[in-house]
Structure formats: C-alpha cells, structure tokens
Amino acid sequence: MSNFNRQVDEDREAELIKNSKMGDSASFEILFRQYCPIVIHIKDKYFLRTYDLDDWLQEGRIIFFNTLANYDTKRHITLGKYFQANFQNRVYSLIRREMAVKRRSDLFCNSLETMKTESGEYERLFMTKHGGPDELVVLKENCERYYSDLSRFEAQVFKYYYQGKHSVEIASLLHCEVPRVSNAVSRCRNKFAKRVSK
Numbered sequence: 001m002s003n004f005n006r007q008v009d010e011d012r013e014a015e016l017i018k019n020s021k022m023g024d025s026a027s028f029e030i031l032f033r034q035y036c037p038i039v040i041h042i043k044d045k046y047f048l049r050t051y052d053l054d055d056w057l058q059e060g061r062i063i064f065f066n067t068l069a070n071y072d073t074k075r076h077i078t079l080g081k082y083f084q085a086n087f088q089n090r091v092y093s094l095i096r097r098e099m100a101v102k103r104r105s106d107l108f109c110n111s112l113e114t115m116k117t118e119s120g121e122y123e124r125l126f127m128t129k130h131g132g133p134d135e136l137v138v139l140k141e142n143c144e145r146y147y148s149d150l151s152r153f154e155a156q157v158f159k160y161y162y163q164g165k166h167s168v169e170i171a172s173l174l175h176c177e178v179p180r181v182s183n184a185v186s187r188c189r190n191k192f193a194k195r196v197s198k
Helices: 002-021 025-045 053-070 079-108 112-117 121-130 133-149 152-161 167-174 178-197
Strands: none
Touching: 002 025, 002 053, 025 053, 025 079, 053 079, 152 167, 152 178, 167 178
C-alpha cells in the first residue's frame, strides 16, 4: 500500500512540476510550500546580516523557480535534493559576497587615526593592491565624505551594523522600530556604493 501511495505522490509531483514549468503559479506554490522547510533549515544554519525571514523566502522562491526550470525528471536526483544543493550554493555565494563587502568596508572606513596607529598596515595593503599613495589619499577623502553623507541616525546605525550587530539588536539599542533600522542600513549601503564608485 505504501508503494502505491509513493507512486501516486511521485506522479502528482511530476504533474505539478510539468504544470509549473508551463507557468501555472498554483502548481508552483504547492511545490514551493512542500519544499519550503529546506529554506528554513538552511536559514537556521547560516547567518546573513541583513536578511529576515521574508528575504530568505524570496531567495528560496527565486532559486526554486530556477531549480524547476532546469530540473530533468530523468536524472537520478530528487527535486528536493536538487533544490537543496542549488539553494545551499546560493547561500554560500551570498555569504562570500557579504564577507567581501565587509572586508572592503573595513578597509574603506577605517579612520586616519586608526590607520596611523596600526603602523600603516592598511596603507601598505591598499598600495599593494591598488597602486600607490595618490589612490590612498582619494580613498581617505572618500571615506571622510561618506560619513558626512550620513544622517545622525544613519551614522549610529552604521556604527553598530559594522560591529556585527543585527537589525533587531540595533533597534533595541537605539530605541526604535526594526524597519527603521533596516531602511537606514539600506540607505547606508546605497550611499557607500555611490561614494566608492565615484
């Protein structure tokens, strides 16, 4: 009896996959709800600084959509395992990107005083990677200008954010709502990207 039920489930899933590939959003939703625990499981294992549950679910939907589009039922891998591998790879990519941004931010946002007290370590690192003292002067000026781009509230949020604190913790420290902090983080990132790209 259980083999019969398993076959029915496999046939039903194959039908839902086919319908999803043809653009049936109801079939997609049924399948995504079935495999959503994979997203939650991976979310509980890894930390992404600015991601809340909605962000994780959105990433999950996008990757699940791509997984379905590329899934071949003739392969010897289940949809669940294929989705898990794809989603895990996406999360690794997001973590790498977050770490790269943090490293870059740490380099760009160290004050002149800190750079001096650290025996020129950042200057040497920057000159090795990016050319020389002229570029370093521009970098320092951009960093100082970046701080002046921020509102008082954004500057407070930025300070805590780059100490590794999460939005909920920052909101508690600043006695405000979490969405206000999340919006400030987003504005800080946008201003930083504009300033660095100049």
